[in-house]
Each structure stands twice: as C-alpha cells, then as structure tokens.
Amino acid sequence: MSDVKDTMNESTPAADTPPEAAPPADTPAVDTAAADASAADVVLRIEDLAVDFRTEGGAARAVRDANLIVRRGETVAIVGESGSGKTTLAMAVLGLLASNGSVAEGHIWFQGEDLGRVGAQHMARLRGTELGLVPQDPMTNLDPVMRIGRQIDEGLIDNGLRTRRDARARTVELLDEVGLPDAGRRASQYPHEFSGGMRQRALIAMGLSGRPALLVADEPTSALDVTVQRGILDQLSDLTHELGTAVLLITHDLGLAAERADKVVVMYRGEIVEQGPARDVLMNPRHEYTRRLMASAPSLASRRIEIARERGLDDVLDQTLLAHEDGAANGDVAPLVSVRDVSKVFRIRGQGLLGRGKDFTAVDGVSLDIPRGSTVAVVGESGSGKSTLARMILDIETPTAGTIHFDGRPAGGTGQTERIAYRRRVQPVFQDPYSSLDPMYSVFRAIEEPLRAHRFGDPDARRERVEELAEQVALGKGLLRRFPSELSGGQRQRVAIARALALKPELVVCDEAVSALDVVVQAQILRLLAELQEELGLTYLFITHDLAVVRQIADRVLVMQNGMVVEEGTVDEVFDSPRTDYTRALLDAIPGKDLELAL
Template structure:
C-alpha cells in the first residue's frame, strides 16, 4: 500500500488535531503498537468517519483522545492531540493533567461506546447514570437534573421515558441500552462527539433517527463528530471526510464522495466491494456467499436438497406468548404485563435460515430466548426435531441444548472475563462429554481456524480482543457441540464488513455441509436479504409479515415492512437522504393492564407462503 495522500489544508481552528499518534501496549511477547502514525483533524460542524477492519486501530485512536487507553494497559508513545476548548484555549490532551481530563470527559468531549452493557453500571438506575454528568459538569440538581434526563430520553426516542428512568440496564433491550449511552454522551452538548459504532445495536428505523439526531446537534451546536463504524452505508450518509485505517496506519483519506467514487488504494476498493447492498439478491432463489476482501471467487452455497422434494421442519413454533410482569406499589404486586412475544407461529426447515427482523424492543431476542427456554414462555408450543421443548425436564432440556445453541448480541457480556478463550470454547465439548485431553485442544484449535482467528489467541482473555474478534469466539463456542439449530441474535452486528462477510460465508458453508438451521435475528436488512430463505417481520411482539425472502423484500405488503425497507441507508453519498430525526412516529408501548383482552393473530395469505397480519381491532 502506498502512503496516504496529504489531507487538504482546512481553514479555521480545528476542534481536534491529531498529529503523529503512536499508541503502544506491553504484552507477554513485548511491546505492540496498536496505532503507529495517525494524523487527522476535524473542523467545527464536520463529521470525520474512520473505517477499517476489526483490530485496525479505530477504537484505540478514539480512546487515546480521551486518554482512556491508559486504563487498558496502553500508553501514548508519540504524537500530539490538540483540542480547542470552549474557552478558546488549545491544549494537548496527550500531556494534560488528570484533573483537566476529568473536566473534559463527558463535558466537552462525549463518547458513545461500542458495547452498551459494558459502559453502563449494572447497579445504578438509568436516572442515576444520566444525571451524574449533569450534576458534575452543569451543576444541575434534583428536579432540574431529572427533567433534563427525561428530555434526553425523549430525544433518543425511548418509549415510556418516565418508567425507563427507574429501571436498570439489564431490564432494557440491547437497542434501548445503546440509546441510553447515546443520551449520556449528548447530555452536556459536547464540542466533540466520539461515536464508536453508535448504531451497531440499533434497527434501521432507530438508526435513522439517531443519525438524524447527531446530524442536527452537529449543525445546531457546531459540534465536531469522530464517527467510527464498519457500516459503509452509514459512512455514505453521514461523513464529510473519511479516514481508512489498516493495521494501525492511515492508508487513505479524503472527502466522502472521492473515497466512494474514486478510491485509490486496493484495500479501500476491496472494503467497498464487501458491503452488502439491499436489492442485490433480486431474482436469486437461494442465499449466496458475500464478497470477501481480496477474494473474487464465490462458491455456490445453496441449502441441501430435501428428501423426496419435501422440506422437513426442524423447528415448529405455535402460538408462542411470553410476557413479563410489571410490579408496582408497596407490596410489589403485578400491575401490568409487557407483551414481549404475542401469539407467534412459524416453522423453520432443516438446513434453512429464517430471519426475524424488527425494531428494538419488538420481541425478536425474547422470541429466540423463549425457544431455547432461556426465558420461560407463558403459553404456546415449541417442537424441535422431536423434542417438545416446553415440556422437557431440567435433565432432558440439558441434553436437548446440544442440538440448539445461541450466539448472543453482546459478546463481551456473554464471555467470562476471567477465563482464557480456549477454556470457554471448550466448555460445551466438556459439558456434553464430546472430547477430552489433546483431542479437546485440537477441536478448539480447529474451531478457531474456522472462524478466522489465529491459534495464538487460545491463551488470551476476552479483554485482549477487539469487539469483532470476541464475537467470532462466541460463534466458535456455539458451533462446538455441532448443533442442529443456532439462534444468532445480532451475531454479526459488531463486525466490520470484511469480517462480517467471512463469518456469514462460514455460517452458510456450515449450513451447506452440516444441514444447520439458523434463526437469524438482525436489524441489518441487507444482510438479512443475503442470508435468508424466509423472513418474519416483528412489531410489538407479533409477526406482521412472514414469507419467502424474495416475496417479503420485493413485494412487501405490510406498512411496517415497507417503512423498515425505506429506512435502510444507501451506500452512496450521491444519494443522501435528508436527516430529520423529528419526522418519525413515536414508538407504541407493549405494556397492557393485567387481564387485558388480547386479540389472536390472524393472517391473509397474499401469495403462496406469504402471510400478512390482518389489522387488529385495538390497532
């Protein structure tokens, strides 16, 4: 790769100017450079997007600006970080005293972290976490701080904001937690907002709202935005300029249209080629592999043919209902119920993929967890390859779980921080008595090969890996007992486009080789279109439309399905959509009083296998 072109000189004082940044980490194998020689600047009211593969140094660069890298065992070995404060003073953050940094973090520089569950304190309420920064940096107290917190929740479109203030992080969905983190970062109206994968856990409609919110605040307050993402469609819609990073170095930099229309570097071209685009699967009967960086070959990966031309169901779900009680009063009685999953029915064939899509909080994840009995359903039937899942005893359920595994949304929360990766991936093999001794080590090493992780990572701990690498470890662990069904809950949402392509191709290859079935839960409509045989769209706990992938994507019949598809960002800066975060409808509440009459779901078959929910009387 050739050296990047010199950035054009900007007029005016940049809010942040990074020059010659080098960040090093001390490891057992000696000193390792996470970032080697990075330089860029961001003007007021400008958005700079940093893109690159997992482990390229994007997050290390952002953490260095806030000097948080020092808490993770890193150090700034060279370079400067010149920041223009609101007072007009320009300071070098690389040399700033700790008390100065405390006054800047969360106040003049806000940060949205990649993994919301690890950036929220599990023992404090949402109100406590939202108001801490307001009390410290803005001097707000009591009702003033609470009122501002409530306003922030409304800005990021949290349903029932008054109730959310009293809840804890574990009571919220992944998408809601991410919106809480965004609200915290925006609380003090920072001069610089660092957004590290801010829309990773969000569905397309909420993503569009959040991007609109960030863009509006940028324009209104002259805020500078350092936006780190693997979603090239988001880059096309948000960026003024783009920095492409690879293995700790900047390999290309330029205006967004130049990067997309006339990329100079081979790596940048390959990165853009790997982006899944909505509509690419039109007129294609089966899922197809995705493009991989530097690999132009594609092997057909159609699902295995069914015996006798008939597709056998592996999983059958009938009238599944899962509700969560809402407690209230001094005696903590149940005063209402959250109808998380309401009268859901579908079947999943052997060797095929059914995708569940919908907004955050629509019940996708709860549906997947209910099928595996990680959450107990209130009613309904779940049949998995001869197992009546809901009637299984604890011992039988343990045996059945060898056939059904789950890849969770947040890899850091699903991995044990105190155990080496070798032991964690080996755990299912040990639990089910599938391997021991040298065979156990060999099988785990082979799983690392399959998910494109070096075997040297076997002795590492989760905190030593990037977010994308941790997700691949979680996938390897799910594959370990050779299950028949994998529930993949946002399993590739944390991955950059190239690694995402590798993992999705791996899943499709395993499906073709082993006849695996996937219940694929995702908000990325382009990925869903690429990997699915059938698609079910969920809204407020119900499936509103279900059918073959081509039917749902090419002829969406429900208004909600159409709104989801219309909200998908386009990976073309020449086709930017206007950002207006205030144009979206408020989210409806899934909470109903105890004993509320609930209408059963009934459907119209608009085409063979293509069902659309009839309007509900209460809708």
C-alpha cells in the same frame, strides 16, 4: 493527560517550541503557524501523531503517522475493523488513553492549543465543556445505581455549567432536546428502566451538555436496531448542526460513514491508509483495505444485491450472496421445526409491596416452519419477541400456549432423557461470545465441555473431536491453549460456533450472533456459517435486527413486531415487495440504502 505531556516533553520536544521555552504546564500553547493559514473553522488538527502502549515486551505502537483535520460543523468518520487504532486515536484527542498509553510523537492541535502541552486540570476542563464524548456502551458508562437525571446534574455542576439549584431544569431541557418523551419523569428513572436507545440518548445529552466544539462519538449506535439507530443519528445530526459542533464519528461500517459523514478516514493497523470526501472514498476507493471494508459491510452488500437484481446482473449476485434462495423452503419437504400458534406471557411484578402485577405478552400467536437445510431469519426491533421465540425453540422458556414440534415430536420431549437428547440436536450461538464463554476455561476446555457433559467418548476421542472442530471453524491448534480474554471478538465467536457444533446438532439457533462484531469479522463468520451449512447439512434459525445481514444469509424471513409476525416470505419477496409499513421502515433504515455503488 499527564502521561501524554510527559512523553512529548521528555522524548520528542515540539519542533516549533524548544523544550526550555515551553510554557507552564497549564498554559495553552498556541499554533501561530496554523493561525494564519486556518480560517478559524479548523477545530482539530492532528499532525504526525504516534501513540505507544507500554507492554512487558517494550513499547507497542498502536497509531503511527496520523494526520487529520476536522472543521467546525463537519462530521468526520474514522472507519476500520477492531484493532485498527480508530478508538485509540479518538482517546488520544480526549486525553483518555489507558494508563500505559501515551503520545510518543506528533501534535494534537485543538482550537489553537497543543493538547500534548496542557496540564491535567486544563484538559479536564476542556472535556467538560469544549470536548464532548458519546461512548459506545451505555450500560457500562452509566452508573446503574444512580438516577439518569442526577448523573447529568453532576456533570453540569462539576464542570461549572450550572449551579446545583439550576442543574435539574437544564438536565430536563437536555433530555428533551435529544428526543426523550416526558423528560421530567425520565430524569428520575434508573438506567435499567431505559431501553438501549433511550440510554444512548441520555449519553448524547451528557456529551452535548457543555455545547462542545468537538464531539467524539465512539460507535454510538452499533448495538442498536436500525430504526433506533436512524432516529438517534438524525437527532445527533440536527443538534450538532444547530450548535455548529464538529463530530468525530468512530465506526466500523463504511456504509453508515458514507451516509452520515462529510469526510471518511480509513485506518488499518494503526495507520490512516485513505481519507477524503465520503462519497469519493466510497465510489473510488484507492486502498485495497478500503475495498475489503466495502465488500464486508452488510449494508453495502445489501445495496449491491438490490442494484444487481435491478440490472439483471446474475454474476454479481453470485459473487455477493453468501447463501441463495434455492427453494429449500418449499412445501415438498417436511419441516424440521414446526411452530403453531405459540404465545408467551410473562407476569410483571407491580411496584411496592402491595403493587398489583400485570401480564405482558412477549410472543403472540406465532407460527412458522423451518425446513431442513435452510436458513430462516426472524427480524424485528428490540422487544419484538424474536429472542423469546428462539428461547422457546431452544426449550429454555416454556410456551404459555401453542405447540413446537421438532422432527415430528414435541420439542424438548416429555422427560429428562428426552430433554437431554433434544439439546444434543439443537444448539445456540449467542450474541456476546465473551459472556457465554467461561473466562476460566481454555479454548480447548470450552469446546470440550458439551462433549464431557454428554459423556462423549474417552479423553483421546474428545481431543480428536475438539481438534476436528477447531479446524472446521478455522481456529489454529495453537489457540486451543488460550483463554477467552486472549482472543479477538471473531476468534471468540468461532469458539462459540465450534462448541455449538460439538455434538453434531441438526438445528443451530443464532441469536444476534454477528451483531457485536466489526464488519470484516462479521463477513467472515457469515461465510463460515454458510460453508458449514453446505458441508454438514445444518439448519439455521437466525435471530437479528439487521435486515442487511438477512439478505446475505437467509432463505426465508419473518418480520416480528410487538410479539406478532407481521410479514413472512422469501428474502426476495420481503425485500422487493414489503407489504407492511413496519417492514418498509426497517428496510429504509439500512445505512447506505440509497447510495449509488460501482458493481
């Protein structure tokens, strides 16, 4: 944290310690004023903090005037949309700001030490022991070519917590603590051999390995299924409670924060605009931005719909629902898509040169109809087969058995010409727009590409169509010259939707199309999809693991488990009267399900 120390010492000396009296770089500065007032339970105290980033145009202030207290054993959630400053604040606490970032004003007191006044070596020792981190994306934070056990071993050894001889036994204990079965064997596996939930548990084991006084959990479950999310958060809560660890939880979901945290801190454009006990903030939000976050959170929207139905408040339903169950899925209209007894079997290679392969059934005898102009959602945990089903409907995968018909004809057709024509009528929108957009293409070229590929018009006609599409998805013309790296997540997803609509398809397959977005942007995209459906008569197949989103957007829902459909019906039928334990578990795992909300 040398940048932080230098910035504070040179530009904003500590008010209670003159610059000439500052202690040596690696000597902790003690907050004597707070020592008298603080019952020794204050772990973290942030005072008037400002964080700047150096840019070509000068210093850009990412966090300003932040004040926050975290006590021992307390979970404090910082919520806000992307760019609100919540992660920057957490990284400032950990001394992990980017090289062009620095603390410009204020103090970060951690157990009596001013972290802006300590040296880099001391900060590194704190991060290995007293300060823990559980980052958001395990695949980018785990070394793909190093076994999980060795990665935890190295942390224990480097931080002086165990000798090389004792490290592996402690690693196995840690993996067992976070709920990984057969921890000894799992320690010898690589990250790609773990599921998303298992990888996240491994990161929690790393974060808690030093028994830290403060654990920063930065969106630790945002990309996980709701049932896996609940299990991991339960495990994290149990462990931190046993250890007395304080938790700084970074999240964009106010429903999750209210359910899991003791205190909620709301950030907007770099400022803390509201904070207080979690239930108080939820029941009596004072700031307009907090109210907007609450209105955008799918989990809270789902809870409001449930309460409104219980109380017969039709006006509240009309305000909350983005799409309505309007009977489009009845039997009077021939379905646009008809799937009958479809299965998909993959051959998995065995280990070693002579290892015998085995069959894995990803989709097992699935049937469904998608009526024109409706939204059918397919939900289930990772590995349930929902994305494989979508890829077969998109003609990316070929069914092992069964049939898929589109508008009365075999999906994909029987030859190259029919396949090209089919792909004009059926288009996908995938989960991660950044990886599905060519980083070398401008927004204009990305939207234009399917028009070029299908020989649509001349350059002038294509330009006119691209500008029309940009207007439909609320992208300003000025953005057409930008590249994906210059856009926000929501803007990139709008580009992906515009590209999908370029050829005027009849069916749009949305595969986890909003799961990577923060709740405010997510709500905007869901509303956009609903408006486009009404305007253009689109039909949607919506693949998701989040039933809270389903309640806002879908007409009918299919629940998949282990490759099979275990439940099907209208959204009301499935939400109000689930027939299987699996569906009930998915519904029960929606964050904030039991919260009482003001309507």
